[in-house]
Amino acid sequence: MLDAALQNQLKTYLENVREPIELVPSSDDSAKSREMAELLSEIAALSDKVSVAAEEANERSPSFAIRRTGTDIAVRFAGLPMGHEFTSLVLALLHVGGHKPKTPEDVLDQVRALDGDYHFETYFSLSCQNCPDVVQALNLMSVVNPRIRHTAIDGGSFKQEVEDRKVMAVPSVYLNGEPFGQGRMELEQILAKLDTGSEAKAAEKLSAKEPYEVLIVGGGPAGAAAGVYAARKGIRTGIVAERFGGQVLDTMGIENFTSIKYTEGPKLGAELEEHVRHNEVDLMNLQRAEELIPAAEEGGYHELRLKNGASLKARAIILSTGARWRQLGVPGEEEYRNKGVAYCPHCDGPLFKGKPVAVIGGGNSGVEAAIDLAGIVKEVTLIEYDGSLRADEVLQRKLRSLKNVRIITSAMTTEVNGNGEKVTGLTYKDRDSGESHELTLDGIFVQIGLVPNTEWLQGTVALTQHGEIEVDAKGGTSVPGVYAGGDATTTPFKQIVIAMGEGSKAALGAFDYLMRLAPPEEQREAA
Structure with missing residues (x-):
């Protein structure tokens, strides 16, 4: 499950665990459960302070809890937290195991002071670079305050649940069964939504x-x-x-940053912050x-x-x-934002697995999005306003080599169509003939450039x-x-x-x- 390099890295991290923790599985007879059992065994073998406990019934299988032995301090992952969420798994092990977080003490005090019972559920995708911030913030809150519980759910492993709750963008957070928020959120932002007096305190502190x-x-x-x-x-x-x-932070592969052959946006963002501080x-x-x-x-x-x-x-x-990101500015776009209209193919692409989607925009970002999505979805229709694509030729060649991609040029998107709950398609006008056409779709990814803030x-x-x-x-x-x-x-x-x-x-x-x-x-x- 974990290669040698990851095992060595994780073993070093686990040396910071101060309190014994147990990994509590909830399994079924699926291949995913067998993978989970292998992962938990490998983790437990890396530290004498980590053990695998007996099976425990839970509404979601496969899932597992990370629990401080003999206490109610715990976090839960439904599905396997790999990809971008592997860091969330590592931090959960450390924080449940008593390792002191880097979060300022005054912020932790705010979490401790929250009065009420909070059960959070976060839907994430393994390719989402914004999801770990939300997952890690809520995991930490559940460790600090025993009245807070959090389950991080891999949407790709619980597709029916995602369909039933109409989750069409990640991260999506539910609180006590009701929608709480979508998109990237820091711990302080979550606190501000729960503790309405925190913003005034922060303003006073800044003004001083x-x-x-x-x-x-x-x-x-x-x-x-x-x-x-x-x-x-x-x-x-x-x-x-x-x-x-x-x-x-919304950029995945960066390959043209001089002296660094390849990096990813979240990693570069963390390094920028470290350098600034x-x-x-x-x-x-x-x-x-x-x-x-x-x-x-x-x-x-x-x-x-x-x-x-x-x-x-x-x-x-x-x-x-x-x-x-520039918006289309057409009827239906705002109504169906996060209900099929998306701007981050890396984050939300996995939610449209096996479904037809469109990408609006024929520049580098649009063509790159179409290439990425082609490996996940049923079909990609790329729509470009100009008479030809504007992306680099190497990207165009790659795009045209894909069998499940259709390219429509000289097309102006005029409306996003939906059924009141989610996107069902779009309407575009052929700029040469003036005729309107409709496409049946489940998702629309907008990639038409930037607007200065x-x-x-x-x-x-x-x-x-x-x-x-x-x-x-x-x-x-x-x-x-x-x-x-x-x-x-x-x-x-x-x-x-x-x-x-x-x-x-x-x-x-x-x-x-x-x-x-x-x-x-x-x-x-x-x-």
Whole structure:
């Protein structure tokens, strides 16, 4: 089940287990149960603090609990947590086994203080890179607070259950049998939904922070690079990020990052965060910026207001807010979002196994999505607005070699069709003939490019008609002391390596700006 390298790695991790734990299986006569039994035996053989207990009845088989011996502290996996969820399995073993988590103690205290009985169920897919964050957060909560229970469920192993609950996007979380949330969520976000007073406390704490020399808005590759470069200049630096890592976290294979032949988005995102924290940058994650108030005079403090009501100040601001997936903007898209309309083929593709789907978009991302999905679904129809595909030729050749892929060009999607509960197809217009056609589908994956996250900056800094921040050669914007870098700007070619370079340049530009200002004491004397 586990190769030698994984066994050696896991054995090293299990040396951190402090309390004895038992693996409690619930099996049937399926091949999956036999695989689970093999996995549990291999894990138990790696540590004298881990044992396999007797079978236990459970509503889901195969499944297994990880329980601290003699206590009610436990988490449960339904199906085999391999792929991206193997890390969740490792952390569950450690935390149930008494290893101290890295989560700040004040956050853990919030979890302990939750009053009520909470039974969470999370549906994940083994190829979903966003699912582990949710699974790990809820697992940790169930370890910290005995009134919280959590079961992580592999949707691919419990297809009927997924059908019955109409789960069409992962991660999907249920609380006490009712839908709780979909998509990537951090522990703090889950807490905010359960503890309504936590947001006000967080805002008060943030507003009490001293002003920064440089404050970066956005935590993707550009923001991370800006943070490292600014902090290395010895100036007080902060990063406000709605989701540290940004679009990188939704990217699977990265093969064009110079000097690294292959990596994956979640791994790169974790390494970016580690590098940023190593340089003692004040990272404020899960915080959304809502308003920028420029300084009244050059050299003064700019003010950044956050959605939770907090206010931060800095002498220089770097905007690296990145971009998000562009939507079709047609009837039915929003209604059936996460009900068949999806934007992440890696996350949600396995939920459409054996079913017909469409991919909208003939650029690199669209063609790559179609190639990936072709190995899972019954049939892929790729729909492109232009008269020909725009993806790299090597990708087009691969796509055309697949027998279950159909390509339709010069086609404009006009409507997403559904039955009130889920997608049933789409309507498109042939741009050459003007005729409308309908396709019967179970899923629609939208891959038509990116939109800069700059709506909140309207009227503050100069933007193009497409919403991109206009920048000069040093990353400067139309507002003195405000710089920008990455996918949100007019810099062409939206690539990770380019975003990092532009973020670094913006930080150097901001530092140059600060060095040319009169020293703070001289400013006070002049006033």
